[in-house]
Amino acid sequence: MNEQIAIKADQLTKRFGDFTAVDGISFEVRKGEIFGFLGANGAGKTTAMRMLCGLSIPTGGTATVAGYDVYKQTEQIKRSIGYMSQKFSLYEDLTVKENIRFYAGIYGKSDAFIKEKTAFLLQELHMESEANKLVRSLPLGWKQKLAFSVAIFHEPGIVFLDEPTGGVDPVTRREFWNMIYNAAAKGITIFVTTHYMDEAEYCNRVSIMVDGRIDALDTPAQLKKTLQASSMDEVFLKLARKAKRNAD
């Protein structure tokens, strides 16, 4: 297998009864790439992401994540990836330090590793004085930045970010993307969904799902050129308006 490929999907499909949620999608994500995974609500993004994270077995096609098979090696996949979403990230009633310790412990990291890296991380986030505060008491922007750091604490090769910046203020949203860039520069592959079309511009390549299929996949510049659109917002509208499926 090619070491430069982090994710490879070939005709990946998921059917629920006679409903085809994901309809034979094929794509490759390169190592260290920031890959934007866009689509309207109900287009099948979540189902596709669940399969790639080893949480749902496909009904057709093949895929590998970090070199592991999505049918047979789901446990290895889970250990090799990080995951963060807006809806579920940290435990509100644990402190900052306890959250880090908990997640790192789940991934089997040693006490020495956790101790050293926690100190470094808190310093990097300028959160030393918040280390023993409950996560509940932190502003949302800080929570999201901490959640991202926790998701890559165990040094995974790939991190899946499901709408990480939803509802976040515009300044923090940009700081968050700065963290994404830094992670990508260290070689971590970023697989990210968003409803903010300006963020689609920050991705190296973007795929757009419509009715379970990937209708477009290219760099933002090339997508705009191909679809004769002035912005990614317009690209998205042109593609997503074709959807026949009921939005969810």
Next chain:
Amino acid sequence: MPAVVANNIVKKYGKKKDVVEALHGISFEAEQGELFGIIGPDGAGKTSLFRILTTLLLPDGGSATVDGLDIVKDFKEIRNRVGYMPGRFSLYQDLTVAENMEFFATIFNTTIEENYDLVKDIYSQIEPFKDRRAGKLSGGMKQKLALSCALIHRPSVLFLDEPTTGVDSVSRKEFWEMLRNLKKQGITILVSTPYMDEASLCDRVALVQNGKLLSVNTPAGVRTAFGKPLLAVRATNMLALLNHLKQSGAIADAYPFGEYHHAVMRGSYDVEQLRHYLLQLGHEHVDIQAIEPDIEDCFMDLMKN
């Protein structure tokens, strides 16, 4: 008489040691028939404000009227007159679409038939599924049902708490078209959103952050108040470009903004000089344009100052 008057509203949560002040004295007025936006990120206090104005929560300070009625003294009458769509789907999941509609109509002593003209545009889109349980609807259909239920008693003021959060940009545009049509029927609409791009669709907006109002103005007024020259700059290496823009003495602030970086200039500036500076640093395909600020530029400016 304004439809909504908020006068120095304060709201605190928690006890002595651990008090969080959610609203620090919020004051504004929304005129009758106005489409008024409360724009701000999560945690700004939007939901607390809406719950106070809809009489579901008592303020710790200040006063407010809705439709001329006091939110504390006249809470019962206000409840008859306002429609409220909370951010979280709050209809009965195990009742059908039609049953939910009938339930809300009955509570307000009316019928679906009586106010059908008001909800027709929205409700007709989900009527083909009227025997389906609300819990089995798609997100977009749930949203339409919730809006129909909030409207069925013909409220004079409609409060919509983050109706478009987590919704894709196509569905968001459709939702705003529905609001535009409702406005034509004379209903005052207060709508909250974390999406800055939706501000331009409101008659006036209140920008909120950490429980404080940053600005209350028309979208055009917010932009005019920015008051500083703004440039959109692009080059081949965007990451290096951002650092170089930040280092330039002519630039007060620089940040990514979609395919361009925005640069807030310090007073007078010279585009050719900036271009020269960037070319000297090795940038290629340098593209510089003077632009008008977006609401998001204004919001960030207000946040930082």
